[in-house]
Structure formats: structure tokens, C-alpha cells
Amino acid sequence: MRDAVTEVVTIRGDLELLTRTAHLLSSVREEFVCAARDLDTWSRPGARQAMAARAGHTQQVHQVRKLLSPAALADEHSRAHLRELVDQGALVRIASAPLPHETIVIDRRLAILAGLDGPGGREYTLTTAPTLVGGVYALFDAAWETATDLKAFLRGEQPRLDAAGRTVLRALGSGATDEKAARELGMSLRTYRRRVAELLTTLDADSRFQAGIRAGELGLNG
Structure with a gap:
């Protein structure tokens, strides 16, 4: 060469x-x-x-x-x-x-x-x-x-999710409807949606889909 x-x-x-x-x-x-x-x-x-x-x-x-x-x-x-x-x-x-x-x-x-x-x-x-x-x-x-x-x-400046946050993240990843996810997690629909909104804020995501991508990038899906 x-x-x-x-x-x-x-x-x-x-x-x-x-x-x-x-x-x-x-x-x-x-x-x-x-x-x-x-x-x-x-x-x-x-x-x-x-x-x-x-x-x-x-x-x-x-x-x-x-x-x-x-x-x-x-x-x-x-x-x-x-x-x-x-x-x-x-x-x-x-x-x-x-x-x-x-x-x-x-x-x-x-x-x-x-x-x-x-x-x-x-x-x-x-x-x-x-x-x-x-x-x-x-x-x-x-x-x-x-x-x-x-x-x-x-x-360690990465978003930190507590146990509840990770549970909601897994529910989002499952593709379940809000109603089904809230029922399985023992939450009211209003509480579940509030936690989803908090999760999006924590992950600096504009949508649930983006939150899933962001969580994967940060290794938070496990």
C-alpha cells in the first residue's frame, strides 16, 4: 500500500x-x-x-x-x-x-x-x-x-429512577393500555398517568416512545 x-x-x-x-x-x-x-x-x-x-x-x-x-x-x-x-x-x-x-x-x-x-x-x-x-x-x-x-x-449524572419509576417504565414498554397498566399496578388511572408524566420529565422525553428510546440509551430498561 x-x-x-x-x-x-x-x-x-x-x-x-x-x-x-x-x-x-x-x-x-x-x-x-x-x-x-x-x-x-x-x-x-x-x-x-x-x-x-x-x-x-x-x-x-x-x-x-x-x-x-x-x-x-x-x-x-x-x-x-x-x-x-x-x-x-x-x-x-x-x-x-x-x-x-x-x-x-x-x-x-x-x-x-x-x-x-x-x-x-x-x-x-x-x-x-x-x-x-x-x-x-x-x-x-x-x-x-x-x-x-x-x-x-x-x-453518575444520569436520570435516576426509583422502583416505582422502573415499574411504570416496564409497563410502558409492555404496550399495555393505560387502563390495563394502572389496574395491574394497583393504581388509579389518574395516578398512573401522573407517574407517566413524571417519568417523561425525568427522562427529558417529549413522548412515551422517546422515553423508551432514552431509557434504552441510558441502560435503564433492565
Whole structure:
């Protein structure tokens, strides 16, 4: 591969990933975005030092955004590392649930997607195809908008539902009519509807449907 990835390339193993992308990771000009389940996704043995250093670097690029699963906060060392990135100017957000896919997008011109582990190492797909890069970036952006800022996440600044609130939330999710839900919960219809209104306010939702989506984003459906 020369100075750019040609359309779509699939490679296997962290060392080959580093070999093929080191110059690209060193040439970020405007924006570096990364979605990962944990802090080791892009810095495994063999490629760890160079990849981790480049992926965490914030001083030579205009903007760095990192979207991570809650598992990335599993220990104090990881939390301290992310706080340091924020102090250096990176934007870090935590998704409400494990991320189904992991990716890096550089300057909206190159996308790297991490696949599954296999006998020959982890598979990675690299692409510079504008349509594919744009699609990956749009999905990242959508996930970013629903995630929580790192500092707010660590402070626990999420809506808190008491047992009654969660019961009403489950009733909404069941699709039952107000009358049936109120009867099953042992409430008057008026009380049930009042609690639904309070729930919408707590979740900053304009509709019951939006409340369900918001609760899912925040991991409150369990």
C-alpha cells in the first residue's frame, strides 16, 4: 500500500495493521475519531506502543473524539488515562451499552473497522471509499450524540429512577393500555398517568416512545 488505502483492503493481525497504517495515523490533520469497547482494542501486544501512542495523541490534530463502552472504565488506571486524554483536549464519551463495532475514522477520508479474532490474528478492514467512510462516520456520529460525557458519566449524572419509576417504565414498554397498566399496578388511572408524566420529565422525553428510546440509551430498561 502506498500513501493511501485503495478503496477497500482487508488485513489480519495487529502488526500488519500497524505496518499499513502507521504513516496514516501520523498524518492526521483535522479529526481523529475512535470507537472501542476497551482501551486495548487498538493497542494489542506487538502493536501496542506505537498504536496506543498515536491513537491517544491530541496535540497535532484539530479534534480527537473517543467513544467507549462502559467496560473501558473497569479499573482506575483506565479511568486515569481517559481523564488525562480529556485534560489534553480530547473529547471522550461513554456509551450506555457495549459497542457492537469498533472503528477509527481519520479526517473523514479513511475508516478502519476491527473485526473478529481468528487463528491468524484479528481481522481489520480499511477503506477510503467516500461512501463507505461517510456511512461509518455517520453511524459513529449517531452513537456519539446519545453517549454521555466522561466526567458526567463518572459523576453518575444520569436520570435516576426509583422502583416505582422502573415499574411504570416496564409497563410502558409492555404496550399495555393505560387502563390495563394502572389496574395491574394497583393504581388509579389518574395516578398512573401522573407517574407517566413524571417519568417523561425525568427522562427529558417529549413522548412515551422517546422515553423508551432514552431509557434504552441510558441502560435503564433492565
